[in-house]
Amino acid sequence: MAAEKKEIDEIDRKIILDLQEDARRPYKDIAAKLAISEGTVKNRVTRLLQRGVLKLEARVDPFALPHKIPAIVGVNLKDRNHDEIMRQIEKIPEVTGVWNASGHFDLFFEIMVDSLDELNEILFKKDLKAIGGISYTETFIILSSTTKYFKLS
Template sequence: MSEQVLEVKLDHIDRKILEILQDNAKTPYSQIASQLGISEATVHLRIRKLVNAGVIKRFQAVVDPEKVGKKVTAIIAVIAVPQKYGQVLKQLEKMPEVYEIYDVTGEYSTILKVRVKSKEDLAKLIDEIGGIDGVESTKTMYVLRVIKEDTRIRID
């Protein structure tokens, strides 16, 4: 389960490009070049380098879940049988309602962030997760309000 991740060395140009793209991935290369005082070709090469190094995983639109019918968000803490933990994670990964899976320390094996259309759908999902072979128990926290949720990563 442990994965060695090598940190990529970024200079101030790379950092600025990443800030701009995180605010708006559709920013034209010409605009980035103008802002940074470099050529468009340099911007293109820098972005390609960042993609190839895995710093930029993908370009995507950030969608408001409620506006597309995913009105219920919940956090589910799962306790799994250690010998079956890998199998449990594989089953959780297959579930489209599970948006984030965190392998954590402490009393729980994993923490999930899920999004569904209704409380009824949440109840079904909790039953489905509880029915996975190797899941000992779950604890669900229904999200009442989102105070802060940011997909951007601060680059120091």
């Protein structure tokens, strides 16, 4: 189930880059920086949101919170039902993202838990085990990070 690709122009790209730095930045500031009207910025942001190109959300820095352990889990599947297993993994409340990937693993997911016991419970005793169709997982505990989200380049 591949997402439909949506083209953006250079102005859209610059607006997105500004909002990635600060999603609360006033449209008038973006407009002044890009030498366009505030109305143009507002209309373009609205259009990008409606088309699903842009999503504005609050992101949590797990390293700023006590007792939060972020991890990436690589997953190999018994069969190739990627989409269904991705949907099931995405339903686990502690999972923050799921990706279909090329390379050694079929899928990756990011998870944020309060303890290693909780991670163990999710991976081996209940949630992931209940999904089925998974032949192997490898867990990578994130020790530090300079990036808290993907940026448009």
